[in-house]
Amino acid sequence: MSGPLQELTDYDALRMEYDGPLMAVGSYCRSELIVTEELFYGAQDNEILVYRDSLTDVIEGGPRVGCCGPGDRKWNLFCQEKHRIGIEMADCYMPHFVRLPLTHVKLIKVNCDA
Numbered sequence: 001m002s003g004p005l006q007e008l009t010d011y012d013a014l015r016m017e018y019d020g021p022l023m024a025v026g027s028y029c030r031s032e033l034i035v036t037e038e039l040f041y042g043a044q045d046n047e048i049l050v051y052r053d054s055l056t057d058v059i060e061g062g063p064r065v066g067c068c069g070p071g072d073r074k075w076n077l078f079c080q081e082k083h084r085i086g087i088e089m090a091d092c093y094m095p096h097f098v099r100l101p102l103t104h105v106k107l108i109k110v111n112c113d114a
């Protein structure tokens with residue numbers, strides 16, 4: 001689950017520094033924004049990329065192997081019912097983000113005129 005998230009459509013808005021969030025809490029991007037540019041830590045087309053702190057009610061599980069944080073590209077975030085929802089990437093040599101394949105999440109569009 002997450003609260004409303006704003007889509008980032010500008011590649012330059014992504015933060016590429018190692019060991020820090022790829023984007024601000026409350027925003028996400030589609031993986032195509034970045035995967036077309038480069039191979040990005042295993043990210044594939046048709047995924048949502050989001051910072052971990054934007055997600056609520058997720059449970060850590062599976063292999064979470066890395067040197068300073070999970071980085072082995074395996075399912076490691078689950079919903080309360082233990083369904084796979086995402087792959088958290090958060091080791092020291094990468095920007096930190098979660099891959100949410102669109103096959104495993106539901107996007108709900110909300111209108112916000114504010």
Ligand SMILES: [Zn+2]
Nearest residue numbers: 067068091092
């Ligand atoms: Zn490390």
